[in-house]
Amino acid sequence: xxxxxxxxxxxxxxxxxxxxxxxxxxxxxxxxxxxxxxxxxxxxxxxxxxxxxxxxxxxxxxxxxxxxxxxxxxxxxxxxxxxxxxxxxxxxxxxxxxxxxxxxxxxxxxxxxxxxxxxxxxxxxxxxxxxxxxxxxxxxxxxxxxxxxxxxxxxxxxxxxxxxxxxxxxxxxxxxxxxxxxxxxxxxxxxxxxxxxxxxxxxxxxxxxxxxxxxxxxxxxxxxxxxxxxxxxxxxxxxxxxxxxxxxxxxxxxxxxxxxxxxxxxxxxxxxxxxxxxxxxxxxxxxxxxxxxxxxxxxxxxxxxx
Numbered sequence: 406x407x408x409x410x411x412x413x414x415x416x417x418x419x420x421x422x423x424x425x426x427x428x429x430x431x432x433x434x435x436x437x438x439x440x441x442x443x444x445x446x447x448x449x450x451x452x453x454x455x456x457x458x459x460x461x462x463x464x465x466x467x468x469x470x471x472x473x474x475x476x477x478x479x480x481x482x483x484x485x486x487x488x489x490x491x492x493x494x495x496x497x498x499x500x501x502x503x504x505x506x507x508x509x510x511x512x513x514x515x516x517x518x519x520x521x522x523x524x525x526x527x528x529x530x531x532x533x534x535x536x537x538x539x540x541x542x543x544x545x546x547x548x549x550x551x552x553x554x555x556x557x558x559x560x561x562x563x564x565x566x567x568x569x570x571x572x573x574x575x576x577x578x579x580x581x582x583x584x585x586x587x588x589x590x591x592x593x594x595x596x597x598x599x600x601x602x603x604x605x606x607x608x609x610x611x612x613x614x615x616x617x618x619x620x621x622x623x624x625x626x627x628x629x630x631x632x633x634x635x636x637x638x639x640x641x642x643x644x645x646x647x648x649x650x651x652x653x654x655x656x657x658x659x660x661x662x663x664x665x666x667x668x669x670x671x672x673x674x675x676x677x678x679x680x681x682x683x684x685x686x687x688x689x690x691x692x693x694x695x696x697x698x699x700x701x702x703x704x705x706x707x708x709x710x711x
Contacts, residue, residue, distance in 0.1 A: 406436045406463040406531055406574055416462035421612045422454060423605055428596060432459065435594045441554050441575035443590065446598035448580045449642025453537055455598070456576035460533035467533045468521040468573070472542045478549055482559055483519035514564055522553055525573040534573040540583045547586055554592045601643060603630050603703050613647045614654055620700075621659055625650045627700035628661060631692045638676045648672050663690050 407413040410433045417429065424432075432455070435442040444452040460467040470481050493516070519527065525534040539547065553559055557569040577593060579585055601609060607619075607626035614622070625646060633640040641649070649672040653661065661669070666689045674680040683689050 406459075406465070407433060413462065417458055420458045420461045421609070422451075422458035422462075423601070423608050423612070424451075424455070425605075428598075431594055431596055436574050438594075439557075439572045441577055441593040443577045443579070443585070443593035443595045444598045445579045445581060445585075445595070447600070447640075449640070449645065450598045450600050451643050452576075452578040452598050453535065454644070456533055456535040456537075456578070459574060459576070463531075463533070463574070465530065465532050467535055468525040468528075469535045469537060470521040472536065472538045472540075472546075474541055476542060476546065478546070479520070481520050481522050481546075481549070482561070483517055483523045485516050485563070486518050489516055517561070517564070522550075523559055523567060526553065526557065526559060526567055526569040526571075528571050528573065531571045532573050534575045536575065536577045538580060539577050539585060539589070540579040540581060544586060547589060551588055551592070554589070600629075600633055600640075603627060603699055604706075606630075606643065606646065607703060609643060610647065610650050614650045617650070617654065617659065620704075621650075621653075623700040623703045624661060624696065625653075627698070627703060628693065628696035630699045631695035632673060634695070635682075635692060637674075637679045637682070639679060641673050645672060645675075661693060661696070663693060 407416070410430060413433045413436075414426070414429050417424065417432075432442065434440075436459075444455065446452060457467060470476075521534065525532055536550065539550075554575065557572055559567045561567060577585075577589065600606075603623075603626040606629055607622040610625045611617075611619070611622040628649075629641060629643075629646045649669065652669065652672055653659075653665075656665075656668070658665065666683070670680060670683055670689075674683050683692070
């Protein structure tokens with residue numbers, strides 16, 4: 406997917422995704438060694454965005470399996486199209502076909518509608534397979550994934566084994582609602598993903614709001630840090646801070662002031678408890694003050710990139 410580490414780094418940066426150089430190296434090794442990449446960390450830290458950015462950087466598409474409690478193997482692997490099977494059965498009766506040949510056809514690949522796992526294996530060129538929020542499913546569903554992650558194949562009882570036409574770049578994400586099993590961990594390269602440093606977040610904000618000045622980017626990064634250090638139920642993600650910065654641009658504001666609180670809270674407070682905390686007389690103001698302090702610290706230590 407990528408010929409060199411420098412190419413991966415350059416193309417990821419071009420997508421607007423900025424990560425630590427060490428993480429970039431691990432991503433490159435995962436692609437080269439065809440190993441799944443397990444990303445674990447708090448919600449909103451950029452795990453899913455990494456998979457999306459790798460797909461964009463690799464000029465390929467993404468197959469996404471969004472995990473949730475109750476997701477089935479059929480939804481992940483695929484299932485037979487019952488409507489199409491019924492139509493074929495009616496057609497075959499009119500053609501006076503024998504039952505054995507009808508039955509063999511009905512359980513053939515042409516009647517099977519693949520899910521994201523199977524589609525990823527059947528791609529002619531490597532895609533990115535994102536298995537998102539794996540911690541939300543049970544151990545049995547997790548075990549089902551081991552065949553594809555170990556042998557790059559899927560066993561379908563009705564018509565046999567589907568072997569990979571190309572090896573996808575697999576990204577597994579977890580918000581740690583449940584501890585993932587050791588078999589998954591052994592097969593993967595593990596990365597702990599945290600919210601970016603203020604320096605890196607300022608750079609990310611700058612890439613999304615290029616018309617704003619450096620002081621604005623530092624201010625937003627400082628506010629992000631102050632909000633995440635506060636006792637919020639749901640600290641703002643990187644993408645929410647980008648939305649926050651863009652909202653200020655739309656309003657024509659170059660600086661966050663206390664009087665903007667009620668307009669900006671929908672971007673940063675996503676639960677009623679958090680909203681109430683920030684509506685306190687000194688709540689929002691104190692966070693802005695902390696954010697300004699972090700921004701000043703950032704300006705003092707910031708070293709221009711060569």
